Amino acid sequence: MLTYCSDPQDSHRSPTKITHVLFVIIKAPAEFCSSLHTLILDGKWQNLIMSHFCHLNEWHIYHNLTGFIRHAVWVEVLVGWRSALVVFLHLMVRSQILHLFINHLLYILTEDEAYSKDCFIGISGLVFAINVLSNLSVKGTWEFQLTNGRIFRIPKAAIAWGDLFLIQFPVPTSSLVGHLAGVFAGLSYQSTFFKRYGPIQQDMEIRESD
Secondary structure (H helix, E strand, C coil): CCECCHHHHHCCCCCCCCCCCCCEECCCCCHHHHHHHHHHHHHCCHHHHHHHHHHHHHHHHHHHHHHHHHHHHHHHHCCCCCHHHHHHHHHHHHHHHHHHHHHHHHHHHHHCCHHHCECCCHHHHHCCCHHHHHCCCCCCEEEEECCCCEEEEEEEEHHHHHHHHHHHCCCCCCHCCCCCCCCHHHHHHHHHHHHHHHCCCCCCCCCCCC
């Protein structure tokens, strides 16, 4: 269950929507997000998983769910819904750990405490990880005719890297670090996934999952 939570900065103007997710009451994103600060200093290790089930606003959840459904449905068709849940959970944890690692690395390099307090909420990392697995299943290249007559070829599997940067233009407030962590999560999991399940075919007939 994905839930909508109001912006913590607006909590004094509008009440936060409260719901039960896995028997945990979500009070506000500030208590629910995952960062180096909340996990290590505050000891809220449950946020490593639970932070995926809350979104800041309607646009955030709409964008994430659109991308998730677009790719996740084919994963479920390929492996069945039970195995799909295992895959999604694995990618959720992997993308979160990589998100924390990248922020920690940036904190060490820049000594900017903002990276240690950078809080993650939502499933954008999971979406990008699934997107990588889907795109790596696509063979072939795109061909572009250059002005000098030469052909410029781009592997279709590289579209995830394009999404990573193109999404920053319409949604500049989106988390580049979180999305990058999702890409790395998908890349690091691809060999395990393809060896166990094979490539994701988006033209398969819908069959009843196990």
